[in-house]
Amino acid sequence: MSNSETKPKRPYFRPTTPAQRCLLFETYEATGDVATACAKAHVGLGTFYYWRPRFEAGGYEALEQERSRAPHRTRIPPIASEIVEEVIAYKRAHPEAGYRTVAQRVRQAHDWQPVIGPSKVRLILLEAGLVKPAAAEPKPAADVTVVHAPQPEQTVNIDLCVVPVSHAATTELVSASVAAAASGTFSPSVDACQR
Numbered sequence: 001m002s003n004s005e006t007k008p009k010r011p012y013f014r015p016t017t018p019a020q021r022c023l024l025f026e027t028y029e030a031t032g033d034v035a036t037a038c039a040k041a042h043v044g045l046g047t048f049y050y051w052r053p054r055f056e057a058g059g060y061e062a063l064e065q066e067r068s069r070a071p072h073r074t075r076i077p078p079i080a081s082e083i084v085e086e087v088i089a090y091k092r093a094h095p096e097a098g099y100r101t102v103a104q105r106v107r108q109a110h111d112w113q114p115v116i117g118p119s120k121v122r123l124i125l126l127e128a129g130l131v132k133p134a135a136a137e138p139k140p141a142a143d144v145t146v147v148h149a150p151q152p153e154q155t156v157n158i159d160l161c162v163v164p165v166s167h168a169a170t171t172e173l174v175s176a177s178v179a180a181a182a183s184g185t186f187s188p189s190v191d192a193c194q195r
Helices: 018-031 034-041 045-058 060-064 081-093 099-109 118-128 178-183 190-194
Strands: none
Touching (some): 034 045
16 A cells, blocks of 8 residues: 555645735734634635734735745755865865765864765866766667678568467477468478478
């Protein structure tokens, strides 16, 4: 049983519009009842409490502005310029060192703090022009054997194996032409070979 069958899908609620939010708080101010205001604006209680602090701070103008859905704090901070310079300096001093070695030496210089990883080292060195991107290897062409007839208007014989569906594993297969097998007149028995 898959996860999709065991867990019910969460419903999708589209974002509220500024008009919906204004109606929500107009109704709330008129009635003083949160449930009635939410029902009239067709929103949930969570939406009311989500927008309430902004409404109290900025009034109806604050309801017009939608907060950005983009992440406000990125998870990965940018690499400090000092670390970038250390990576470039180490690679220039040790041109044979790989990405992992460079990352380990920079970490070692910073008391083994996870300041940089091999993938970031690779990006820094590519931007600095100290390494070249790996070129994609061309795929080898498939070896196709082409057989030509010796002269024009001649045919080339090709050996085929035609095994009837009714063939029993205990009986011996017999050679026959494709035309005979296609016509259905050929019987794959040893007697046909002896005739």
